[in-house]
Amino acid sequence: MNDSGTGAAFNERSAAANLVTTGAIYCGVLALALQDPTNPFFTIGLLIGGVVVQVILLIVMNIYFAIVTTSEPNDERDAQIQHRSLRLSHLILTLGAVVAMLLLLAQQAAVQIAANHARSIPDEFLTSPLAIAHALLLTLVASEVVRSASVLLAYRRGV
Amino acid sequence: MAATSLRNRIRELRFAAGEMTQRELAERVGVSRQTIVAIEKAKYSPTLELAFKIADVFHTRVDNVFTPGPLEEYE
Numbered sequence: 017m018n019d020s021g022t023g024a025a026f027n028e029r030s031a032a033a034n035l036v037t038t039g040a041i042y043c044g045v046l047a048l049a050l051q052d053p054t055n056p057f058f059t060i061g062l063l064i065g066g067v068v069v070q071v072i073l074l075i076v077m078n079i080y081f082a083i084v085t086t087s088e089p090n091d092e093r094d095a096q097i098q099h100r101s102l103r104l105s106h107l108i109l110t111l112g113a114v115v116a117m118l119l120l121l122a123q124q125a126a127v128q129i130a131a132n133h134a135r136s137i138p139d140e141f142l143t144s145p146l147a148i149a150h151a152l153l154l155t156l157v158a159s160e161v162v163r164s165a166s167v168l169l170a171y172r173r174g175v
Numbered sequence: 176m177a178a179t180s181l182r183n184r185i186r187e188l189r190f191a192a193g194e195m196t197q198r199e200l201a202e203r204v205g206v207s208r209q210t211i212v213a214i215e216k217a218k219y220s221p222t223l224e225l226a227f228k229i230a231d232v233f234h235t236r237v238d239n240v241f242t243p244g245p246l247e248e249y250e
Contacts, residue, residue, distance in 0.1 A: 024207050093207075093219050174219055175218070
């Protein structure tokens with residue numbers, strides 16, 4: 017038996033908290049960032065603020081769950097669920113990295129075509145590094161959402 | 176996800192063993208109560224090691240606890 021963790025009930029609640037906070041904070045950060053999409057300092061500030069808020073929320077919620085949940089050591093089922101969810105999360109992360117790379121290449125192609133034909137760059141935001149940063153952020157969020165959702169589903173519907 | 180294709184007689188064997196609780200069985204085989212619940216409901220297929228431990232608790236063979244086949248046939 018793996019003695020780390022505090023059991024299935026805690027893992028399930030922690031995954032639900034992670035799912036809700038990740039989704040809510042990302043939506044908030046995205047909505048605010050789109051108000052000034054080409055300002056990197058504003059976006060970086062929002063990202064750092066979002067991460068800090070999420071970390072604080074998750075620490076508080078996990079402490080609460082640890083207090084109200086009967087503590088049980090993690091067993092083979094918990095390990096299998098964690099392993100499966102991490103594998104799914106890794107898949108999303110890989111796909112997102114490939115998409116971000118393709119987006120970067122498309123940006124370079126668009127800038128080059130515009131320069132060759134003496135035209136202005138099509139869209140300032142879409143051809144800026146901030147668009148790549150947003151694509152990578154979305155990838156991180158999506159992989160985390162998929163990981164938490166698959167943990168929840170596995171506990172509720174079976175492995 | 177659907178139920179696993181492994182039928183089991185854990186519930187029946189628990190009651191035959193002096194109405195052993197799920198928690199007691201879980202403690203004896205070293206897993207959480209939720210895992211025993213999931214195995215009984217055929218929502219989780221245990222590893223061979225755990226299957227043998229469960230059979231050992233009931234002093235029987237593993238194929239007397241677990242048998243392959245859909246849950247519906249057993250019910």
